[in-house]
Amino acid sequence: MEKIVSVKEPTMHTQVPVNIGTSVFGLRYKDGIMLAADTAVSYGSMKKSKKSTRMASLSDEAAIACSGEMADFQELQKILKEKREGDEIENDGATFLKPRDYFNYPSRLNYQRRMKMDPLWNGSIVGGVRKDTGETFLGMVDLYGTKVEGNFLITGLGAHYCQVLMQNAWRPDLSEEEARRLIEDCMRVMFYRDKKATDEIQITKITQAGGVEVEKSYRIGSEWKLEFFKNMTNEFWRPIRIYQ
Amino acid sequence: METHMQNENYTNVNIFKNAFEHPTPKALDGGKSDKTYYGPVMEHASGFNPYVNNQGTTLAIAGQDFVMVAADTRISSGFNILSREHSRTTKLTEKCVITSSGMVADIENLHKLLIAKVKTYERQFKKSPSTESLAQLLGNTLYSRRFMPFYAFNLLCGLDAKGQGCVYGYDAIGSYDKLTYGVQGSGSQLGAPILDNQFVGHNFLVKQLAQSLQETEDTAKDIINSIAERDIYTGDQVELVLVDQNGVHIKREPIRRD
Amino acid sequence: MSGTGFDYECSSLSPEGRIFQIEYAEKAVETSSTIVGVRCKDGIVLGTEKIVVNKMMVPGTDKRIYSVHPSAGCVVNGLVPDGKSLMFRAREEATQYEKMFGIRIPGNNLAERLGMRAQLNTVYASQRPYGSTLIMATHDHIKGMGLFMVEPSGSCFEYYGCASGRGKQLARNEIEKKNFREVSVNEALPLIAKILLKSQEEMKEKKQEIELSIMSEETGYKHKILDRAFVDHLAAKAAEEIENEQMDMA
Amino acid sequence: MLSVNYSLSCVTFDPKGKILQVEYAKEAVKQGSTSLGLKSNDFVVLVSLKKSPHDLASHQEKVFDIDDHMGIAIAGLTADARYLCKFMRSECLNYWYTHDSHHPTERLIGKIAKKAQIKTFHPAKRPFGVGLLVGSVDETGTHLFESCPSGNYYEYVAMAIGARSQSAKTYLEKNFEQFTTLSWQELVKHGLKALKASAQETELSEHNVSVGIVGKGLNFRLLNNDELRASIAEISDAMDVSE
Numbered sequence: 004m005e006k007i008v009s010v011k012e013p014t015m016h017t018q019v020p021v022n023i024g025t026s027v028f029g030l031r032y033k034d035g036i037m038l039a040a041d042t043a044v045s046y047g048s049m050k051k052s053k054k055s056t057r058m059a060s061l062s063d064e065a066a067i068a069c070s071g072e073m074a075d076f077q078e079l080q081k082i083l084k085e086k087r088e089g090d091e092i093e094n095d096g097a098t099f100l101k102p103r104d105y106f107n108y109p110s111r112l113n114y115q116r117r118m119k120m121d122p123l124w125n126g127s128i129v130g131g132v133r134k135d136t137g138e139t140f141l142g143m144v145d146l147y148g149t150k151v152e153g154n155f156l157i158t159g160l161g162a163h164y165c166q167v168l169m170q171n172a173w174r175p176d177l178s179e180e181e182a183r184r185l186i187e188d189c190m191r192v193m194f195y196r197d198k199k200a201t202d203e204i205q206i207t208k209i210t211q212a213g214g215v216e217v218e219k220s221y222r223i224g225s226e227w228k229l230e231f232f233k234n235m236t237n238e239f240w241r242p243i244r245i246y247q
Numbered sequence: 248m249e250t251h252m253q254n255e256n257y258t259n260v261n262i263f264k265n266a267f268e269h270p271t272p273k274a275l276d277g278g279k280s281d282k283t284y285y286g287p288v289m290e291h292a293s294g295f296n297p298y299v300n301n302q303g304t305t306l307a308i309a310g311q312d313f314v315m316v317a318a319d320t321r322i323s324s325g326f327n328i329l330s331r332e333h334s335r336t337t338k339l340t341e342k343c344v345i346t347s348s349g350m351v352a353d354i355e356n357l358h359k360l361l362i363a364k365v366k367t368y369e370r371q372f373k374k375s376p377s378t379e380s381l382a383q384l385l386g387n388t389l390y391s392r393r394f395m396p397f398y399a400f401n402l403l404c405g406l407d408a409k410g411q412g413c414v415y416g417y418d419a420i421g422s423y424d425k426l427t428y429g430v431q432g433s434g435s436q437l438g439a440p441i442l443d444n445q446f447v448g449h450n451f452l453v454k455q456l457a458q459s460l461q462e463t464e465d466t467a468k469d470i471i472n473s474i475a476e477r478d479i480y481t482g483d484q485v486e487l488v489l490v491d492q493n494g495v496h497i498k499r500e501p502i503r504r505d
Numbered sequence: 506m507s508g509t510g511f512d513y514e515c516s517s518l519s520p521e522g523r524i525f526q527i528e529y530a531e532k533a534v535e536t537s538s539t540i541v542g543v544r545c546k547d548g549i550v551l552g553t554e555k556i557v558v559n560k561m562m563v564p565g566t567d568k569r570i571y572s573v574h575p576s577a578g579c580v581v582n583g584l585v586p587d588g589k590s591l592m593f594r595a596r597e598e599a600t601q602y603e604k605m606f607g608i609r610i611p612g613n614n615l616a617e618r619l620g621m622r623a624q625l626n627t628v629y630a631s632q633r634p635y636g637s638t639l640i641m642a643t644h645d646h647i648k649g650m651g652l653f654m655v656e657p658s659g660s661c662f663e664y665y666g667c668a669s670g671r672g673k674q675l676a677r678n679e680i681e682k683k684n685f686r687e688v689s690v691n692e693a694l695p696l697i698a699k700i701l702l703k704s705q706e707e708m709k710e711k712k713q714e715i716e717l718s719i720m721s722e723e724t725g726y727k728h729k730i731l732d733r734a735f736v737d738h739l740a741a742k743a744a745e746e747i748e749n750e751q752m753d754m755a
Numbered sequence: 756m757l758s759v760n761y762s763l764s765c766v767t768f769d770p771k772g773k774i775l776q777v778e779y780a781k782e783a784v785k786q787g788s789t790s791l792g793l794k795s796n797d798f799v800v801l802v803s804l805k806k807s808p809h810d811l812a813s814h815q816e817k818v819f820d821i822d823d824h825m826g827i828a829i830a831g832l833t834a835d836a837r838y839l840c841k842f843m844r845s846e847c848l849n850y851w852y853t854h855d856s857h858h859p860t861e862r863l864i865g866k867i868a869k870k871a872q873i874k875t876f877h878p879a880k881r882p883f884g885v886g887l888l889v890g891s892v893d894e895t896g897t898h899l900f901e902s903c904p905s906g907n908y909y910e911y912v913a914m915a916i917g918a919r920s921q922s923a924k925t926y927l928e929k930n931f932e933q934f935t936t937l938s939w940q941e942l943v944k945h946g947l948k949a950l951k952a953s954a955q956e957t958e959l960s961e962h963n964v965s966v967g968i969v970g971k972g973l974n975f976r977l978l979n980n981d982e983l984r985a986s987i988a989e990i991s992d993a994m995d996v997s998e
Contacts, residue, residue, distance in 0.1 A: 018295055085600060092572035092596075094730050095861040096895040100854075107855045114352050117297045118395065143329075147299055148352040151322075151330045162327050363848045370820060370844060513760055513767055526768055533772030559911070561924075561931050566910035584774075586872035586906025593869065631878045633766040636774070 020072035020124040022046055024057045025199040026161030027068040028189055029128035029141050030173060031154045032182035035210035036130035036141055038068040039186045041193070042220045043201035050201065058207050060215040062087050065102040065131030066207045067109075070158045071146065072124035079109060079123055102131020102140040106150070114148025122146045126158035130209050137211045157189075160197050165189040179208070187223045194225055298350060298398050299324065302480030304434030305335045305346045307404040308446065308467055309412035309427045310457040313491040314404040316346050317467035319434075319475065320484040320499070331483040331504065338495045339365050340375040343405030344488055345385070348432030349419070350398035357397050360388060378405035382415040382423060389421030396420045400431040405490055412456060412490070427456060434474035434481045441470050464489070468500065475502050516630035527627055530634040530657035534583035539672035539704040540569070542580065542640035543680055543697060544652045544665045548690040548721020549642035551580045554672075554701040557712040565733045570718045574599045576609065576644040578718050578728030582670045583637030583657070591639050591655070594622055612643030612651035616661050624659025634658065638669040642718075644726040672704020679703070690721040698736075698743040715740045766878045776882055777875050780904035783884035784916060787830035789953040790817055791915035791923050792888040793931070793946055794899045798939040798970035799890035801828035802946035804917075804954050805963045818967040818977060822847035824857045824892050826967040826975040830917030831885035831904075839867060839887065860891040860898045864908050872906030886916045890969055897970070915949060923953040939968045940986075943978070947990045959987050 027040040040057040043050050058068040059080050067083070069076040083105065090100045100108075106129040116122050124146050131140045143156040155169045172185045186206065193200040205220040305318035318335040321328060336346040337358040345361060347354045364384060368376045376384070382403050389397055396419045403415040403423075416429040428446050430438035445466050446457060457463045468485055475482040483504050489496045511517055512525030519525060540553040553569045569588070570580045573595045581588025598618050602610035619639065626632045634657040641653045654667045666685060668676035679700045685693055694717060701715050717739070718730040761767050762775035769775055790803040803817030815833055820826045821843045829836035843863060850858040867887070874880045882904040889900040901916060902908040913931040915923035926949040934942065943966055951959060961983035969975035978986070 081604070088575055092574060092728075093859075093862060093865075094568070094572060095859065097859075099856075099859045099862075099894070101856075104854045104856065108853060110352075111853045114356060117352070120295060120297060122295055122297075145324075145352075147297065147350065148356070149299075149301070149322075149324075149329070149350075150352075150355065151333075153330060166327070359852055363852065366848065367844070512770070525770075529768035529770055529772050531772070532770070533768065536772060559909075559914070559924075561911050561913050561928060563910040563912060567907070583772075584905070586868060586875065589906070590869070590872050590876070631766065633768060633774075633876070636768065636772065 020075075022051055022073045023199065024055070024070045024073055024076070025197055026157060026159035026165075026193060027057065027070045027126070027128050028161060028165070028169075028186055029068065029130050029143070029156045030169070030177075030182060030186070031139055031141055031175065032177040032179060033175075034179060034212075035132040035208065036066075036139055037179075037182050037186060038066055038128055038130050038207040038209075039190065039204055040068045040070070041190060041201045042203045042205055043199060044073050045199040048198065050199070053201055053203065054220070056205065056217075056220075058205060058217060060207070060217055061105045061129070061131075062090075062098065062100060062102075063214045064134050064209065065105045065129060065140075066209055066215045066217065067105070067127050067129050068207065069125050069127045071126050075123040075125050076127075079112070079125065079127070082112065083109070101133060102129065103142075105129055105131065106140065106142040106144065110144045110148045110150045112148075113144055113146055117147050128156050128158060130207075132209045132211050134211060134214070160199075161189065161193055164192050164196055168192065190223055191225055194223070297395075299352075300349065300398070300433075301329065301351045302433040303333075303335060303348045304430065304432040304438060304471065304474050304478065304481045305348050305402060306430035306438050306442065306467060306470060307346060307402045307414045307428065308442070308457055308463050309404070309414045310460060310463055312406070312410055312412065313460055313463075313489060314344075314406065314412040314414060315460070315463045315467050316344060316402070316404050316486075316488040316490070317464075317471050318346055318348070318432075318486050318488075319471055319481045319502070320486050321480065321482050322351050323480050326479075328483075334486055336486060336488045336497075337362070339381060340378075340405070341494045342375070342490060343378045343381055343403065344490055344495055345381075345401055345403050346431075346488070347399045347401040349400050353397045354399045357388070357399050357401075361385065364388070378403070378407055378413060378415075381405070382425070385415070385417065386421040386423045389417060389419065393420050400435075402429045402431055404488075406492070410492065430470075432481075434471075434478040437474045437477055438470050441473060445470075460489070460491075472502050514630040515627050515632070515634060524627065527634050527658045530583075530636045533636040534638045534657060534669060535671060535673070537582045537584075537637075537670050538569070539668060539670035539676055539701060540580045540582045540638065540640055541668040541676050541680065541697060541700060542642060542652045542654065542664065542666070543685050543693060544650065545685050545688050545690045545693045545721070548719055548723070548726075549650055549652050550690055550693055550697050550717065550719050551578060551640060551642055552697050552701050552715060552717045553580050553582060553670075554705050554713055554715045556705070557714050560712060564714070564737070565716075568716065570716050570730050572728045572730070573615070573641065573643075574603075574609065576720065576726050576728055577612065577615065577641060578720060578730070579639050579641040580716070580718070581637050581639045584635075585637065587635045588637035588639055591619060591623065591635055591637065595619055595639075595641070608647075609645050611645045611647050612641070612653065613648060613663065615643060616641060616651070616653035616655060616663070619655045620659050620661030622659075623655055623657065623661075627657075627659055640667060640669065642720050642728065644720060650720070650726070668704075670704075672701075672706075675706075676700050676704045690719050690723070694719070694731075695739055695743060698739040699746060702740065702743050702747060713740075764878055765875045765880070765882060774875060777905045780882035780884050781886075784831040784886035784904065785918060785920075787832070787885070787917045788817070789915060789917040789920050789923055789950060790828035790830045790886075790888055791913070791920070791927065791946060791949055791953075792828060792890050792899045792911070793913035793927060793934055793942055793949075794890065794897045795934050795937040795939075795942055797897065798937070798942055798968060798973070799892065799897045799899055800939055800942040800946050801826055801888055801890045801967040802943070802950050803828045803830075803965050804950055804957065804959075805965055807963070814963055816965070818965040820967065820975045820977070821889075821891075822851070822857060823974040824969060825860065825863075826890050826969055828888045828890070828967065829885055830888075830920075832883075833885075835883045835885040836887065839870075839883065839885065842870070843867065857893055860889070860893050860895075860900065861910075864889060864900045864902055867902050868906045868908050871902065871904060875904075875906060888914060888916060890967065890975075892969055892971055913949075915953065917953075919953045921953075922955075923949040926952045939970055939973070943968065943986050944990055944993075947986055948993075951990065959991075960984075961987065 044052040301322040322333045401417040417423045511519035515526035666680035761769035765776035805814035887902045913927040961980040966978040
């Protein structure tokens with residue numbers, strides 16, 4: 004008789020992202036770290052949800068904001084929650100997981116999943132401020148496990164549109180208002196140009212004094228009555244020069 | 248086929264570039280024939296390519312009693328600059344460093360793996376592994392991932408048993424050779440001829456190693472600077488790592504950031 | 506002797522229908538430190554006493570109270586490593602349940618699963634019963650708070666107040682005397698400290714330590730192991746009171 | 756004679772509720788030569804007396820480094836200790852690999868304890884015949900842990916295990932209250948004196964003593980022969996004077 008051999012294919016979940024969140028932003032300012040994302044989740048070109056939260060607190064001193072596949076983000080949240088609870092219930096005198104650990108761990112995780120050809124399809128920004136030392140941390144992880152740290156970080160399309168905006172406006176001593184205004188400016192640019200973005204944004208602040216504050220989402224104003232949009236031209240518009 | 252033959256010298260190991268960035272699909276008939284498909288690769292929305300090139304250049308020059316490593320610190324993703332201060336070089340022992348370019352996630356993993364192996368070796372044998380041993384170890388480590396290679400092009404630089412500087416150059420899957428100088432990464436095509444010119448004949452049978460540290464350092468810096476003039480993926484800072492009898496010394500200098 | 510020939514494996518019953526291996530395991534529990542769990546008006550208190558074998562020990566080491574998940578905690582006695590292994594099992598069950606059903610495991614489910622686990626170890630010749638009793642306090646959104654005790658035999662019940670270990674009888678009597686269901690957690694703590702100290706009367710001349718944890722409205726139904734300084738303060742006060750009482754008696 | 760029947764396997768309780776295999780494993784620890792550890796607020800020192808099975812043989816290693824922040828001293832079956840040592844090293848490396856930081860001490864001890872407990876819970880296994888003293892530094896300060904074959908572990912300010920460790924323990928008990936602020940050099944001296952108390956008939960020398968130190972900002976290392984010789988000479992002088 005023929006032997007029946009069950010062939011098990013390796014599980015591969017996200018081969019292509021489906022429910023996508025667009026760019027997220029993170030920056031250092033005077034008091035700590037600010038993370039920002041809009042609240043849209045798109046399904047192809049359709050906005051599947053305009054009121055989703057794309058950020059989460061990881062501990063009382065670290066938070067994450069995620070672009071990319073939302074299912075993978077939720078999976079990541081579950082994994083990190085288990086990790087945090089495991090750290091807390093040990094009761095051995097300290098929480099050993101610092102903001103940096105909540106950055107290194109997802110990066111290892113993403114790398115491992117990439118090796119399995121089963122990636123967590125996210126670009127995430129992790130920010131944190133240590134309660135004891137006040138040391139701030141801001142890092143970005145992508146679906147390959149690449150780690151990048153910086154004073155301001157942007158994932159996705161925003162990295163193309165807003166990099167220069169950020170570079171010119173960012174200072175280490177930005178006040179909270181200035182930081183917020185900068186982020187709103189970036190978000191407005193994204194809303195104008197990124198079809199998957201919306202004008203409703205959400206900000207997470209992490210400070211030494213206040214810990215992680217995931218704020219309620221709010222709408223930023225947008226201005227569409229510009230000359231360019233009305234006449235599809237403006238004073239700077241010039242016909243394309245053709246060299247003779 | 249031709250592109251595969253162009254670069255024989257594996258200091259310019261980008262012969263693998265095509266394989267990484269455009270993985271050959273299964274033959275069009277579902278793999279039934281043994282014909283390999285060399286035509287243009289159809290980009291399709293589905294499927295996940297685990298490889299990405301973060302670019303950047305690194306080079307190393309062996310001296311009489313030192314090795315000079317110079318690398319830029321820029322990493323990119325597409326035309327985006329991810330970081331302007333990423334270090335490509337990792338210290339393995341007091342006498343040996345590894346410097347790599349390629350995919351930084353893979354590189355970090357590889358470097359960590361090597362550090363772990365070095366630590367294990369040190370605990371087991373109560374001494375640091377020699378540069379020669381590390382060269383073999385790196386070769387084996389890379390080859391162990393023959394079928395999902397590290398996207399990392401490495402130079403292993405250190406002092407050999409006699410205290411002379413040496414550079415080992417690798418391809419992505421572990422083939423390696425002892426060189427007197429090497430260059431890897433996005434600017435390797437630009438860097439290699441300058442190195443050839445400045446350190447004439449060093450890869451020939453009769454080898455004369457660089458004598459002057461200062462001269463070597465200046466040349467290394469200049470080469471990275473020159474590459475940064477033409478290679479958009481190279482720039483920001485040059486990280487100079489000197490390995491000599493006294494250990495590993497690191498310094499950084501700014502170069503053009505555009 | 507106790508059960509000549511019938512007491513080497515827990516897979517054999519004696520002619521009188523006893524399983525001696527379980528009784529021996531219970532013996533290990535009965536000769537070890539007293540643990541108590543008490544349900545109060547607004548929460549649950551877990552506690553244990555222990556002898557500090559060596560004065561060079563760092564205060565608070567040799568922990569016997571553990572968290573299972575943020576809103577469940579347990580205290581063990583007997584062979585503490587066995588109890589710990591049962592606790593690890595509880596943690597696994599809790600995370601596995603939460604992953605599968607998306608909610609915290611209800612206390613009674615968790616306790617039942619532990620009971621079954623303990624029972625399984627009393628069935629085969631190739632295993633031995635857990636040599637420890639575990640008292641667990643839980644909170645979930647379905648059943649609210651619950652206090653459970655899992656014994657080496659695998660028996661598992663929900664209690665208002667329970668005790669195990671060498672001062673079991675005394676502690677149980679004391680708990681029954683005081684109507685803890687009318688008392689808040691904060692008021693109960695000194696009383697429980699006293700009960701724990703009393704229950705190890707015969708070991709009085711040795712250095713002793715107590716451990717306490719609470720889960721109450723105040724902590725948001727999170728299991729909270731009380732910090733060393735506070736517990737030591739409670740213990741010192743309780744010891745003083747006991748001494749005064751004895752003076753009065755004499 | 757009867758107890759033999761209860762003692763063969765660790766899945767049998769004796770009528771007193773004890774597992775004799777575990778008790779015997781504790782005896783194995785007491786057979787091993789003395790190891791002791793002591794700590795101050797900033798440093799931990801591990802001291803061991805090494806034995807040589809034969810005049811022509813080398814001395815058996817007793818102190819091992821685990822990671823930059825951690826080392827162990829052992830008493831009992833060296834083979835079991837090496838197994839645990841390897842396990843601890845790999846756990847530390849794994850933790851470093853995923854978190855880029857040092858393994859928290861008590862959690863690593865917990866992992867060993869878990870392993871040890873499993874060995875007391877299975878009919879085909881035997882308990883570890885080794886006691887470990889783990890000296891380590893992490894962000895909650897310096898730690899000195901003792902891990903037993905039973906799966907129990909305790910944290911100490913100072914502790915001695917192994918053969919004739921009672922005299923060393925007595926010395927440490929007399930002095931441990933003044934350890935808190937000492938430098939590692941001072942701790943080493945106390946450690947050697949305590950060891951001397953336990954090893955009265957053995958002449959301490961750099962060949963049969965090993966000392967490991969770790970502290971805040973100080974990676975774990977073993978003292979080299981010169982340092983050892985100097986320290987031993989110092990304490991023998993001091994002892995001569997006091998006598």
